[in-house]
Amino acid sequence: DTGVSQDPRHKITKRGQNVTFRCDPISEHNRLYWYRQTLGQGPEFLTYFQNEAQLEKSRLLSDRFSAERPKGSFSTLEIQRTEQGDSAMYLCASRMTGGAETQYFGPGTRLLVL
Amino acid sequence: GQQLNQSPQSMFIQEGEDVSMNCTSSSIFNTWLWYKQDPGEGPVLLIALYKAGELTSNGRLTAQFGITRKDSFLNISASIPSDVGIYFCAGLANTGTASKLTFGTGTRLQVTL
Numbered sequence: 001d002t003g004v005s006q007d008p009r010h011k012i013t014k015r016g017q018n019v020t021f022r023c024d025p026i027s028e029h030n031r032l033y034w035y036r037q038t039l040g041q042g043p044e045f046l047t048y049f050q051n052e053a054q055l056e057k058s059r060l061l062s063d064r065f066s067a068e069r070p071k072g073s074f075s076t077l078e079i080q081r082t083e084q085g086d087s088a089m090y091l092c093a094s095r096m097t098g099g100a101e102t103q104y105f106g107p108g109t110r111l112l113v114l
Numbered sequence: 115g116q117q118l119n120q121s122p123q124s125m126f127i128q129e130g131e132d133v134s135m136n137c138t139s140s141s142i143f144n145t146w147l148w149y150k151q152d153p154g155e156g157p158v159l160l161i162a163l164y165k166a167g168e169l170t171s172n173g174r175l176t177a178q179f180g181i182t183r184k185d186s187f188l189n190i191s192a193s194i195p196s197d198v199g200i201y202f203c204a205g206l207a208n209t210g211t212a213s214k215l216t217f218g219t220g221t222r223l224q225v226t227l
Binding site (some may be wrong): 031 | 144159162218
């Protein structure tokens with residue numbers, strides 16, 4: 001399968017714990033995006049990378065959130081000191097710069113904070 | 115964050131019927147995308163529109179990029195049970211380095227036999 005993959009697909013954690021999610025984009029795509037989707041809403045932009053550079057961060061990305069893409073391939077999203085309000089689906093998408101403006105999404109990681 | 119207005123919010127239709135939904139924005143977009151999302155899965159791209167006034171088809175799906183660049187429409191003809199899901203529009207403003215999609219609130223489609 002050559003699509004965007006995310007791991008884990010589901011994560012249950014207790015409030016205050018740290019969690020880390022991974023995204024592997026489509027191999028030739030140099031742009032990678034993170035979105036958050038809460039129940040009944042559309043996805044909301046969190047941050048994006050071009051290669052290893054993080055170019056934009058949303059105001060939704062509090063200082064407890066950090067994202068990295070150290071080698072310009074896979075990316076990780078870490079949430080420290082999780083809160084119940086962090087419960088959501090975290091989606092990753094990728095696209096090729098210069099190509100069509102279409103972003104392809106992974107299956108998401110569903111986080112539940114108890 | 116900002117979300118685009120989609121209508122209707124939900125609809126129940128019978129198999130074989132045609133479906134129309136739309137998406138409106140207070141700001142201009144240069145690209146409109148339509149996605150379908152099944153429960154517990156990520157959005158799957160259906161149609162991409164890049165030019166005002168553009169009309170594009172993908173099988174039974176047809177979408178249009180409004181000439182004001184502030185709206186888009188999706189039509190599904192002869193619906194079938196597997197059309198069930200949530201349909202999202204998404205706009206891309208493409209200003210400066212901004213490359214993020216702004217999504218609509220979604221239209222939930224349910225198809226009865």
